[in-house]
Amino acid sequence: MSIRQVLAAGLMVAAASGGVAAGPGWTYRGEHGAEHWAQMKREWAMCSMGKRQSPIDIVSARPGPAAQLRFEYHPAALRIVNDGHTVRVRFNNASKLNLGGEALSLQQFHFHMPGGDKLWGEEFPMGMHFLHKSASGRLVSLVLLFRQGAENQALKALLPHMPAQGLPEQSLAQVQVDPAEWLPASKGHYRYEGSLTAPPCTEGVLWLVMKQPLEVSAAQLAMLHRLFPDNARPTQPLHGREVLESP
Ligand SMILES: [Zn+2]
16 A cells, blocks of 8 residues: 555545544534533533523522613624524624623624523523623623514514525625614513533623513424524523522
8 A cells, every 4th residue: 555545545534434533513402412511521511510500590580780781783784604503693793782881792693492591480482692792802692582472573584594504604795684673672681690501601601681572483483493403501500699680
């Protein structure tokens, strides 16, 4: 065998075994599901060791500082990707959430089914996370929860543009998406200290859960289900955390 043939044979073995460096991907259910994340990689230990993990079941809340949410969201040309875990829409257009005088820039929103955070034991069939970043790099995740009911108009406009898994991120200059169209009329919310809800489960994320659930139709939920599997991490223990409630 020449050197070239040896290298070619090695490459074929690596390809057949799925690549030497690639480890198993994480999922929400089964062998690589949420209860196994901490064992899959040392860097993911927080997924079981953490004491401020998300999502949670909000079963008590105390009136907190009445920091108003002021949304300065603007429409942007659609940038969208289906990474196999969820469908993400990305923003880089100066859309902001102002929280107690701090401007948080909107990075992306994405979908969860079921909704993740619960309210007094109620599990919602769908949730959305709007991820923001402060100037100092702090992550703030705003949660919208959806009950099954009427057709959701913002989702209706977006669904035809949702890509299948495995395609690269798409930019559709002719499609405008306005993040403000998703928001509930009431800006009342709960607030707690949590984490990323997927590996590496990093803590230090501020969670704002909007109190007023929105609606989504059964047909729309079925369409989303065809794009990605159930993708909500189970609720996590509070470990003494307090949830604050705005008026
Ligand atoms: Zn999320």
